[in-house]
Amino acid sequence: MRIDNGTLVLAVDGAKMLILRNDGDAKYPVLATLAHGEAENPPSRAQGTDAPGRAFSSVDGRRSAVSETDWHQQAEDEFAERALAALEDAADAQEGGIVVIAPPRMLGELRKQYGNAIRRRLIAEIDKDVANRSSDDIAKTIGAHEG
Numbered sequence: 001m002r003i004d005n006g007t008l009v010l011a012v013d014g015a016k017m018l019i020l021r022n023d024g025d026a027k028y029p030v031l032a033t034l035a036h037g038e039a040e041n042p043p044s045r046a047q048g049t050d051a052p053g054r055a056f057s058s059v060d061g062r063r064s065a066v067s068e069t070d071w072h073q074q075a076e077d078e079f080a081e082r083a084l085a086a087l088e089d090a091a092d093a094q095e096g097g098i099v100v101i102a103p104p105r106m107l108g109e110l111r112k113q114y115g116n117a118i119r120r121r122l123i124a125e126i127d128k129d130v131a132n133r134s135s136d137d138i139a140k141t142i143g144a145h146e147g
Contacts, residue, residue, distance in 0.1 A: 001124060001142055001143065001144075001145045001146065002026040002027065002029075002143070003022050003026060003029055003097065003099060003123070003142055004022065004025075004026050004096060004097065005022055005023065005024065005025055005026070005096070006021065006022060006094060006095055006096030007021070007022045007096045007097045007098070007099060007123070008020070008021055008034075008087065008090055008091060008094060008096060008097070008098045008099070009021070009022070009031060009098075009099045009100075009101065009138065009142065010083060010084075010087045010098070010099070010100045010101065010102075011101045011102070011130050011131045011133075011138055012079075012080065012083045012100075012101075012102045012106060012110070012131055013102065013103055013106060013129050013131040013132070014039075014075075014076035014079060014103075014106060015038060015039050015040070015076075015079065015131075016036075016037070016038050016039075016131040016132060017035075017036060017037045017038070017079070017082075017083040017086065017131065018033060018035075018036050018131060018135075018138075019033070019034045019035040019036070019086055019087055019090050020032060020033055020034065020135060020138065021034050021090075021094065021096075022096075029139045029142070029143070030139075031135035031136075031138055031139050032135075033135065034090050035086050035090060037082065037083070037086065039075065039079045039082075076106065076109070077109050080106060080109045080110050080113065081113060083110075084110060084113050084114070084115070084118070087100075087118065088115060088117060088118065091117060091118065091121065092117075096121070097121050097122070097123035098118060098121045098122050098123065099122075099123060099124045099125075099126065099142060100122065100124070100125050100126070101125075101126040101128055101130050101131075101138065101141065101142070102125075102126075102127070102128075102129070102131075103127065103128070103129040104127045107125055107127050111125075124142075124145060126141065126142065126145050128141055
């Protein structure tokens with residue numbers, strides 16, 4: 001897949017975000033970093049210390065467990081919100097399309113939160129984890145994507 005000059009790229013996972021802009025052309029993309037961010041997100045066992053809750057039935061006295069909050073996933077979902085807010089800010093200042101690259105679960109969470117401005121300009125979604133890779137590797141991932 002080729003991306004035009006000025007196309008924005010959001011590469012995000014649960015803990016790292018990159019917003020890049022293609023300063024090259026469609027044949028030879030050069031991805032420049034516009035923004036980046038990281039979130040410290042330890043596993044759920046390190047974030048929550050309470051035992052799972054219990055629910056009691058008023059009719060027969062039975063007890064049942066209440067599922068434990070997945071603090072790690074909740075932090076990833078909040079990070080996705082912050083990443084999209086940063087992308088919207090960058091998109092307001094730029095013209096051109098938008099490419100979003102994220103692992104499948106994160107991509108699903110991002111899709112739920114896209115605003116109209118992002119939906120209109122979205123040209124591709126790629127389900128890969130590339131947030132920890134170099135901009136050259138990200139450009140190669142986009143180039144290899146058929147869409």
